[in-house]
Amino acid sequence: MSPRHHRLGRSDITFSELALGGAPLGGSGAPVTDGDARRVMETAWELGIRGFDTAPHYGLGLSERRMGAVLSGLPRSQFTLSTKVGRLLVPSGEGPADDAANGFPGLRTPLRRQWDFSAAGVRRSLAESLDRLGLDHADIALIHDPDDHGEQAFAEAYPALERLRAEGAVGAIGAGMNQSAMLTRFVRDTDVDVVLLAGRYSLLDQSGLTDLLPAAAERGTSVIVGGVYNSGLLADPHPGATYDYVPAKAELLQRALRIKQITARHGVPLRAAAVQFPLAHPAVTSVLVGARSAAEVRDAAAMHRHPIPAELWAELRAEGHLRPDAPVPGEGTRAA
Template identity: 45%
Template sequence: MRAGDLGTSGVRVTALGLGTAQLGDLYETVTQDRATAIVDAAWDAGIRYFDTAPHYGLGLAEKRLGLALHSRPREHYVLSSKVGRLIRPGSDGEPTRRWDFTEAGIRRSIEESLERMGLDRLDIALLHDPQERLTDALDDGLPALVRLRDEGVVDAIGVGTGDMAALTAFATRDELDAIMIAGRYTLLEQPALTEVIPAARAAGISVLNAGVFNSGMLAQDHPGPDARYEYAMAPPQLLARARQLADHAATAGTTLPRAALAYAARDPLVASVVVGADSAEQVVTTAHMAQDSRPLDGLWDALVALGLIPA
């Protein structure tokens, strides 16, 4: 599978990456066997970039991913996790999330992620949802990641969020190697094109495009009334827009999911499109669509003419 560079970091990620929120029981309980089957299917499809976070299932996704990757040669894949949330016991003894963008907190977060995964190295560290503590993330978290990269603890650094204000604040920071845009640069909506993408291009920052199915709405050939958006029921106006896109994709001889993947990867600034999966079969289907090279220029022209995507 084709690979792309993350800024000038030397880290190369496959054009399709596997996100692991589903491994943390996002929508339903996932067994370790099922998680391993998902990762195995991704590996067999040529995917060598895996993204996770402590936030996903309170560390459960990291544990399951680590077990699934345990037999794979560590030098043969790229791994990213996120910092800014530590998993700590709550007042009732149950694990809970605690914000911490201090350098000590970020170092501890990486150590604990590696412990959960049973691995000895993290390639990419991303500040997770920094909009919740934006000043702390900019003033403390970013310099801490720069120092960790300088020390060789990680090879590349960045930020991951779907918040436009936070993405805009970080897209001009040329200290970063990558920004992970979650659900804001998709076939359904493209607010990141206004400021974030131009700023990242000027700063030499690569894009990891995640959430490109908008919580699964664009993963269906014809989105039904139970379609999700932002992990909740889709608003009627967005569902109607997705159905328009699906109709035009069918007219162009393709499907909505394939068009969504192709659109998300169009810009050369996008180093990897990161998608989740809740089954091995879903991984195989997504990989086949992502590697389908048939041109969709006629579809893009039609959607531009209708004002459904920008020129």
């Protein structure tokens, strides 16, 4: 059964409830072969996933090229493509160098990232992304990680995206970050359609519920949640597992293992609870799951569909793993 689709904010753009995150296709954490990347994309398509999120940052354009190699051969009206602005890819001037320091080990390229949240930079970034993708337009454009560039992002990048939306060059606009505070400002102070929140609304971290999610629900802004596994810990908690891309501290590992014990007692994989939990909030339209193999895509689709009894959520809440105000699947309604 294919994932459902939901409209993003007040736009005409829809995104599949389970969508594919493109960072692993750029080699985030570990290299991925061209063949495995193609199989990830083809398997996602076969399973009915029609939302795809990528960025120039992911493998210095490698994720965009790999996604585009498959998407450019598929009916353009049948998928939704999201990419990001804020980092231009420019020659390093020093020849190929390993990109491990930026989270993409084994990737050797003569390019480097250059922050640019100017209006001209936004237009250039989007045009260059489309060249790498081999597509004539992106459906969604997100301002990517403007944490240290907030004023320029609001004064220049956002108005540039608003103009691109008015021109019909993109259908929906927003921002994507690993923090909720600045995303809340985007929701309250601008006319974004969607924001992408990574890692801050999960079984281990529900801080996005303090500010962003209520604001988004009030404003009718859609939230896509990434990092539902918190970069690995909630996929397979074990010593050495990563949380926010670094080895998890002992206390977090113990919490994840305890949550896994609870889910197992109810016959539910931890990954299923991690994927489905964020979708209960009415502002959340989709979750992004990254994959570096066809098997991981199939697993994500299975976790999205896996039955979860209400008793599991009740036990997680009773033990304090879920905030009292965090909605859970089966309670109330969600975004349409």
